[in-house]
Amino acid sequence: MTTLLIKNVTLKGQEGLQQILIEDGQFKRIESNDVELSHNGDIIDAEGGMAVAPFCEPHIHLDTTQTAGEPSWNISGTLFEGIERWAERKEMLSIEDVKARAKQTLKWQIANGVQHVRTHVDVSDPTLIALKAMVEVREEMKEWVDIQIVAFPQEGILSYPNGKELLEEAVKLGADVIGAIPHFEFTREYGIESLHYVFELAQKYDRLIDVHCDEIDDEQSRFVETLAALAHKFDMGNKVTASHTTAMGSYNGAYASRLFRLLRMSGINFVANPLVNIHLQGRFDDYPKRRGVTRVKEMLNANINVCFGHDDVFDPWYPLGTANMLQVLHMGLHVCQVMGYDQINNSLDLISNNSARTLNIQDKHGIEEGKPGSLLILPAENGFDAVRRQVPVRYSVRHGKVIAETQPATTHIHLEQAEQVTFKR
Template sequence: MKIINARLRHKDQLYTIICENGYFTEVRIQTDVISDECDIDAQQQLLCAPFIEPHIHLDAVLTAGEPRWNKSGTLFEGIECWAERKQMLSESDVQSRVLKAAELLISNGVQHIRTHIDVTDPNLTALKAIAPLKEKLLPYLDLQIVAFPQEGIFSFPKGKQLMEQALEIGADVVGGIPHFEFTREYGVDSMRWVVELAQKHNKLVDVHCDEIDDGNSRFLEVLATAALESGMTSKVTASHTVAMHSYNNAYCSKLFRLLKMSGINFVSCPTENTHLQGRFDNFPKSRGITRVKELRNAGINVALAQDSIQDPWYSLGNGKLLRQVDFALHACHMMGYDDFKVALDFITDNGAKVMNISDSYGIEVGKPANFIVLNGKDDVEVIREQSDVIWSVRKGEVLIERKPSVITQCPKLCL
């Protein structure tokens, strides 16, 4: 495959890119626009590594309103609604919804997904349905599965056994939810247990951590300490961490030192957490997003994710990660030009670090020929225009091709 007239991120020149046998074999600078015979003429648009969705719940996609709507809009009513819907799960139900959601994500340039799957189900129905899909989806995307204890590990009957069973079935990542455990002691113990379990089975860790509007919810310090002391460091991810927006700055100053030392990753879900959080506030209402800008400025890895696609927690998910970037830039006061220039990091390179796939990710000779072409010339234009993904290619094979939207008639105005 030959691609011409492509722009790369943070580069001023145009590039010709050659792919052979599913890998990049040449990335060379063009001196000018060319009209060579090619498979893809990028027409001076941005070519970059595929988008990464590092935090989504595929087991719950497309279930909003089933069996009832989350009328309060709270995280906890969402959990109650899902507990009722969970009883209706079947293999065909789960797989049908997951494949529909996967098509949506692929059409929006996503080729790498980390999904959390609820394992507080004695039958592990969703996990058993989704695990076999990893191989089926491999030509289109990479799928990592998190064993996610939605209703707790220590607080759910046989929670530990279910987590271990989930790893045997095919989970790649050990999850947790310490703020939902019955007691702080349970939450603390669960964090250390999760890290120990991951070490035992050579797995990654991704915890729903402090997803609550409670400035006293401080399990992040426990998770970071466990990651540091165990040496797991960047193999550990703290998702959501929305309580951080309620921490006082003196505590955060101390906490950030630990976070930096620990080397852990963060994932924020801007639209969903803004929707779910602050529900118990009068005014002023909490924004509900962790300190994305401050973490990034401290040199700590932060990725953005959508979290949900039309489920009890968030009914407007649409598979478009550019929406998450746009929302985070506004809500987290990242509206400077320097912020815009690197905005795509949040849904590309930073997500690769979360998923621990950086060695095989990116536009470099020798790496898999996975890329997308966006209808824009750089990060700034792509974010501002919320640009379409016009090509998505995986291992040198075209997954999607889209014609950019074009206005065929518009009045010409003059002063």
């Protein structure tokens, strides 16, 4: 029997210091620090840090990651030049290439406390090279990270030759989630038909659904209503995700009010990608220039499940990024104006618990006795402190084993005398 005891740790909703005992990969006991626990394994002193559930990445394209500047940089920074640069890089794809780049970014994610990843993989390719590569990566990395693969029809389902057949073949090859991109189809009718097909396929193969939905500034792009209506019709809301929905930021108030009633009824999930949405949207605007992020604040107020993702890391569409979810959260809170104290203090849910619901893994995610013994230790007093100081992940524990640790940096200034600066009040 392998055991790990974590002492001197804080937990949200609990007074004082706690201790957490993990046995054989599961949370065995969570007690006050002064309770005597029988233990003969490893001990971690959290030094007053906070324990939180592992971070989740609900939306990333691992097949394109680590390709920024190859073979040339996106000089304009636009979506359209990004597509051109990717078309050049796509000619160099091989299974070995995709696997090496995906694993590099997965290592960055693991170092930053991510233990669950949903990656969208382009299946608008007769060879399905990227998908086959990611199926191998999922198996090879499963000890350290859980990966869900979305079969993502980048060029459309109805608008790409054999799009339907390629999507179904991707599912047969092992995709966990079925994607779509209705706003990119040639016509509105194609977009609607693509959504109906996705639900047909999801029910046939018992898969989740995650749609790139209304990722455009066009206020007339309203495929999310069809997505929600179908989810409601088939009672699949908890298995359905609308990613991006950036057009929602341009909807008029009357339509948005009616839409939100349907969204609540459907129970679907939402993913916003603040870093990339704020960067790519609004490119056709003069001034005032829209922010290009969906209505996160309103969703939170309406108890609609919403979370944050990266979308891209170091690729033709987004040249920055270290796969740090706290950077995503920091940007999202600013752009969505979710900056009240309680909002910030509870905001880790946007990259953890809410994301777990989106991935439909909430039954095995969270710090509760009987659940898998996976958690993070953050060197922070609470969620507000963690976000404000952008703290590193001190320890990432997965099934009772430490898979990542970071020594927090120390900073000194030299004025009249040397003094350490902790950035705490």
